[in-house]
Amino acid sequence: MRRVWSMLPFALVGVALLLDPGTAGPAWWNLGAQVVLFTLAAAIPGHLTRHVSYVDVAWPWGLVAIGVVTLVTADDLGVVTVAVALAYLAMGLRMGLWGLALSVKHGWWTPGSRKVELPRYQYQRRRWERQGFRSEAWSVQYEIWLQGLANASVLAVPAFVVAADDQGSLTVLSGVALVLWAASYVLESVADRQKQRFAALGKRGTCDQGLWRYSRHPNYFFQWMQWNALVLVALPALPARFHDTSPVVWVLLTLGLFFASWTLYVTLTKHTGARPAEYYSLRKRPDYARYQATTNMFFPGPVKTPR
Numbered sequence: 545m546r547r548v549w550s551m552l553p554f555a556l557v558g559v560a561l562l563l564d565p566g567t568a569g570p571a572w573w574n575l576g577a578q579v580v581l582f583t584l585a586a587a588i589p590g591h592l593t594r595h596v597s598y599v600d601v602a603w604p605w606g607l608v609a610i611g612v613v614t615l616v617t618a619d620d621l622g623v624v625t626v627a628v629a630l631a632y633l634a635m636g637l638r639m640g641l642w643g644l645a646l647s648v649k650h651g652w653w654t655p656g657s658r659k660v661e662l663p664r665y666q667y668q669r670r671r672w673e674r675q676g677f678r679s680e681a682w683s684v685q686y687e688i689w690l691q692g693l694a695n696a697s698v699l700a701v702p703a704f705v706v707a708a709d710d711q712g713s714l715t716v717l718s719g720v721a722l723v724l725w726a727a728s729y730v731l732e733s734v735a736d737r738q739k740q741r742f743a744a745l746g747k748r749g750t751c752d753q754g755l756w757r758y759s760r761h762p763n764y765f766f767q768w769m770q771w772n773a774l775v776l777v778a779l780p781a782l783p784a785r786f787h788d789t790s791p792v793v794w795v796l797l798t799l800g801l802f803f804a805s806w807t808l809y810v811t812l813t814k815h816t817g818a819r820p821a822e823y824y825s826l827r828k829r830p831d832y833a834r835y836q837a838t839t840n841m842f843f844p845g846p847v848k849t850p851r
Contacts (some may be wrong), residue, residue, distance in 0.1 A: 546675070547686050550690070551690060551693055553698075553803060554690075554693045554694055554696075554697040554698055555693065555697070556796055557697040557698050557701065557796055557797070557799070557800035557803065558571070558575070558693065558696050558697035559796075560792075560793045560796035560797050560800065561697065561700065561701065561704060561797070561800075562575070563789070563790075563793050564708070564785060564788070564789040564793050564794075564797060565788055565789060566704075566705075566708030566709075566784070566785060566788050566789070567704040567705065567707075567708050567785075567797070569617050570613050570614060570617040570618075570700075570703075570704045570707060571696075571700065571704060573613045573616075573617060574609060574610055574613045574695075574696060574700050574704075575696050577606075577609040577612075577613060578606050578609065578692050578695045578696045579692070579696075581602055581605060581606055581609060581692075582599075582602045582606070582688060582689065582691075582692035582695075585598060585601050585602040585605065586598040586599045586601065586602035586688045586692070587685060587688050587689065589652070589653070590684045590685065590688050591681065591684070591685065593652075593659050594680055594681065594684055595652075595659055595661050595665070595684070596661065596662075596665040596668065596684050596687045596688060597647075597652065597659075597661050597662040597665055598647070598652065598688070599687065599688045599691050599692075600639075600643040600646070600647075600662065601640065601643045601644055601647050602688070602691070602692065603639075603643075603691045603692075603695065604635070604636045604637075604638075604639035604640035604643055605636060605640045606636070606691075606692065606695035607632050607633075607635050607636030607639075607640070607695065607699070608632070608633055608636035608637060608640060609636075609695075610632045610636075610695065610699070610700050610703050611629045611630065611631075611632030611633035611636060611703070612629075612633070614628065614629040614632065614703045614704065614706075614707050615629045617707070618707040619707075619710050620710040622710075622713065622714075623713070623714050624706055624713070624714055624718050624722075624777060625706055625707045627722050627777075628702065628703050628706045628707075628774060628777055628778075629703060629707075631722075631725055631729075631770070631774060632703055634729060635729070635767075635770060638733075663820060663821070663824050664816040664817075664820040664821065665687070665816070666820075667819075667820030667823055667824075668683075668687060668816070668820075669683075694807055697800065698800045698801075698803045698804045698807055699771075699804055699807070701778070701797060701800040701801050701804055702771075702774040702775055702777065702778040702801060702804060703774075705778045705781045705782065705785060705797060705801065706777060706778050706781050708781065708784070708785065708788075709780075709781035709784045709785075711784065715780050717776060717777075717779060717780055718776070718777045718780055720776075721773045721774070721776035721777040722773070722777060724769065724772075724773040724776070725769075725770050725773035725774060725777070728766040728767075728769035728770045728773060729766075729770055731755065731762070731766040732762075732763050732766035732767050732770070734754070734755060735754070735755045735756065735762040735763040735766060736763050738751070738753060738754040738755060738756060739751050739756065739763075742756075749829055749830075749831045750825070750829050750831050750832050750835045752835055752839065755844070756839075757839070757847060758839070758840070758844040758845060758846070758847070759839065759840050759841070759842060759843065759844040759845070760818070760822070760835065760836065760839050760840065760841050760842075761812070761813075761817065761818045761821070761841065761842055762844060764812040764813070764817050764818060764842065765812075765842055765843065765844060767808070767812060768805070768808050768809055768812050771804055771805055771808045772805050774804070775801055775802065775804060775805050778801055779801075782794075782797070782798060782801070785797055812842075813841070813842055818841055818842060822836070822841075834850060837850040838850050
């Protein structure tokens with residue numbers, strides 16, 4: 545029952561997207577695309593192998609689907625609509641190509657190969673055990689479809705709200721937000737590259753150079769900031785939705801817009817992001833405890849003196 549309740553906010557926002565006349569068209573197309581994508585790329589192989597890791601392919605390509613649906617269904621391809629759609633495509637392709645390459649490298653799609661679950665989903669199994677969930681098959685499908693539901697609801701709200709505002713134009717707020725998105729996208733890429741360079745040089749221990757000196761997870765932080773930027777871009781389009789739909793639907797869309805930021809924050813800090821990563825880092829790297837004592841986990845800040 546706990547899991548059903550956790551899905552309810554996503555379901556309500558998804559229904560609101562389907563009921564709003566301005567967002568209903570793209571929402572229906574997106575719902576169909578997410579169902580097909582998650583069924584074929586994650587749910588079926590997850591059922592056959594009892595692995596959740598396939599969702600790391602399905603989820604980012606689901607963002608690509610949102611971007612494509614936005615471009616194809618928008619009545620007016622204004623500057624802001626196109627920019628937001630391209631943002632979804634850029635985020636999805638970046639993570640989607642990486643996830644696809646990883647899945648091929650580890651033989652996820654090869655029959656008979658030994659498939660290794662990603663560490664963050666190995667950590668999920670510890671949570672299932674602590675919470676008393678005994679059905680591995682159901683737990684795998686829950687993890688997969690929770691991310692699919694997010695793609696069909698709250699994570700699509702910024703794109704579809706912007707696209708529905710056919711009178712919208714580039715405002716100071718949306719312009720600043722798009723610059724914030726671009727800067728955050730670049731800085732996430734820089735953080736990933738810095739860690740890759742650290743590993744490629746054969747250095748041992750914990751990467752505490754560059755952006756990693758100021759945050760233990762700068763890539764996650766700047767990924768979250770990209771979603772905050774998309775929320776800000778969509779804010780000027782909210783008044784138009786109030787005039788075109790019912791108050792209840794408008795409230796749900798507004799809450800869904802901010803829930804997108806909250807969803808990514810919880811995901812990146814607790815669910816599949818920082819918390820499971822640090823659990824394994826503490827066991828693999830003797831110096832990681834000191835790194836935790838001197839460096840902020842998520843929000844960048846100055847290096848602290850260990851007590």
